[in-house]
Amino acid sequence: MVFARGREEPPGPGYVGNAFVDALRPKLPKMAIASYGVDYPADISPATGADDMSAHVQSMARSCPKTRMVLGGYSLGAAAADLVVAVTKPAFGFTNPLPPAMDDHIAAVALFGNGTRRILGPLRNFSPAFAGKL
Structure with a gap:
């Protein structure tokens, strides 16, 4: 689980990220679920978080190619995850x-x-590769 916390939450996956991981564990008892809290200031911009999330995903894919990840975020962290899955060239x-x-x-x-959804519409419109994973 790679999770970006909400605005002004303490470092780590945040309150929502921790609750989400805790809710998943009993539903997937045979899977080891590790969590990574995206390293970013969680203040006003999602870009730094998106860069860290993307770097972590790429690193995990190289070092553990059979591992499949769940990306997540709450509030500003959701906007960071939006950037990672929807933006294919440097922007914003x-x-x-x-x-x-x-x-x-x-x-x-x-x-x-995810406040971005209200402005831009569903993420699947921008990233068809992830449409079935949302």
Whole structure:
């Protein structure tokens, strides 16, 4: 689980991220679920979080190619995850887009309190590769 916390939450996966991981564990008792809290200030911009999330996903895909990840975020963290899965070229301050075919390493995307959706519409409109994973 790679989770970006909400605005001004303490470092780590945040309250929602921790609750989400805790809720998943009993549903997947035979799977080891590790969590990574995206390293970013969680203040006003999602770009730094998106860069860190993307770097972590790429690193995990290289070092553990059979591992499939769940990406998630709450509030500002959801906007960071939006950038990672929807933006294919550097934009909006986001400088580290996922390379092609990286979606094979992502099992699902879970976004909570995603304000970006109200403005731009559903994420599946921008990232067809992830449409079935949202």
